Amino acid sequence: MSDVDTPAWEDLDVGHELSPLRLTLSAAQVRQYAEAAHMPGARFFSDDAARKEGLPGQIAPGNLSLALFSRLIVTALPGATLTRLGATFRVPVRPGQPLVVRGVITEKHCTDHGDLFECDLVIESVEGDRWVTGTASARAPAPR
Amino acid sequence: MAITIDRSVVGSEFDRTTHPPVAQTEVDAYAAASGESCPADGVAPPTFVVSLRSHRFMPKSLARLGRAGLDAGKDIELGAPIRVGDVLTTVSTVHDIYEKTGRSGPMGFLVLRTVVTNQRDEGVAVIDQRMMFR
Numbered sequence: 001m002s003d004v005d006t007p008a009w010e011d012l013d014v015g016h017e018l019s020p021l022r023l024t025l026s027a028a029q030v031r032q033y034a035e036a037a038h039m040p041g042a043r044f045f046s047d048d049a050a051r052k053e054g055l056p057g058q059i060a061p062g063n064l065s066l067a068l069f070s071r072l073i074v075t076a077l078p079g080a081t082l083t084r085l086g087a088t089f090r091v092p093v094r095p096g097q098p099l100v101v102r103g104v105i106t107e108k109h110c111t112d113h114g115d116l117f118e119c120d121l122v123i124e125s126v127e128g129d130r131w132v133t134g135t136a137s138a139r140a141p142a143p144r
Numbered sequence: 145m146a147i148t149i150d151r152s153v154v155g156s157e158f159d160r161t162t163h164p165p166v167a168q169t170e171v172d173a174y175a176a177a178s179g180e181s182c183p184a185d186g187v188a189p190p191t192f193v194v195s196l197r198s199h200r201f202m203p204k205s206l207a208r209l210g211r212a213g214l215d216a217g218k219d220i221e222l223g224a225p226i227r228v229g230d231v232l233t234t235v236s237t238v239h240d241i242y243e244k245t246g247r248s249g250p251m252g253f254l255v256l257r258t259v260v261t262n263q264r265d266e267g268v269a270v271i272d273q274r275m276m277f278r
Binding site: 029032033035036037039048056061062063064066070071074081083084085086087089090091 | 170173174176177178179180181183186189190191193194196197214215216217218219222237
């Protein structure tokens with residue numbers, strides 16, 4: 001990752017947009033996550049099973065969206081400690097659909113134990129449809 | 145299907161599970177599947193905590209709330225990191241239950257709170273899961 005993508009902590013402030021993650025989950029990745037996270041729901045494993053539940057096809061577990069948010073924070077703010085993470089699952093995330101994970105710093109609190117950053121997060125389609133919204137708190141490393 | 149809201153269950157504990165020690169293989173499998181990196185050797189990625197499976201996922205007494213629920217959202221307060229070898233205990237309670245009416249009709253929301261501690265009684269996480277029923 002370049003220095004442009006990860007500015008110094010003191011340069012980070014409200015309004016800073018985190019470098020987005022762009023990816024497309026595959027059906028196999030979704031299954032792999034559901035297995036690793038001990039989520040046995042059939043909707044996470046096949047289109048047929050999901051359709052029997054009234055869904056359009058295989059969907060990704062909401063917890064995988066949380067993991068994508070965590071990945072965004074840790075990638076964009078290396079060395080930060082995630083202290084809180086929240087998400088609202090508005091539309092199921094499905095494999096095969098290109099998605100973008102974005103974040104923006106909304107608050108910055110300076111403390112003796114390292115700056116605390118509040119972020120707004122979203123997982124959206126490439127057309128900008130918001131599938132998952134969230135917020136996070138992340139603490140920068142304590143100053144030496 | 146009618147939604148039955150019984151607020152008398154709020155605050156009731158419905159599961160207490162002590163999990164087997166966290167294994168390196170579990171952490172590796174979770175990190176590989178989620179794409180998250182481990183903060184340090186032997187430390188699990190932050191969202192590993194949601195992979196803990198308790199004995200009981202839902203309170204028995206809420207069987208008539210509605211049709212099968214959908215995961216509507218989750219909030220996690222993170223505390224002590226999870227390390228390989230940790231023995232974690234999860235305690236789950238009904239934190240809230242309420243009804244909302246949307247464009248498609250009434251919806252029931254159930255908030256389940258799971259408090260996770262480790263063998264040193266350190267707070268590892270507080271997870272609020274919102275389930276939606278129609």
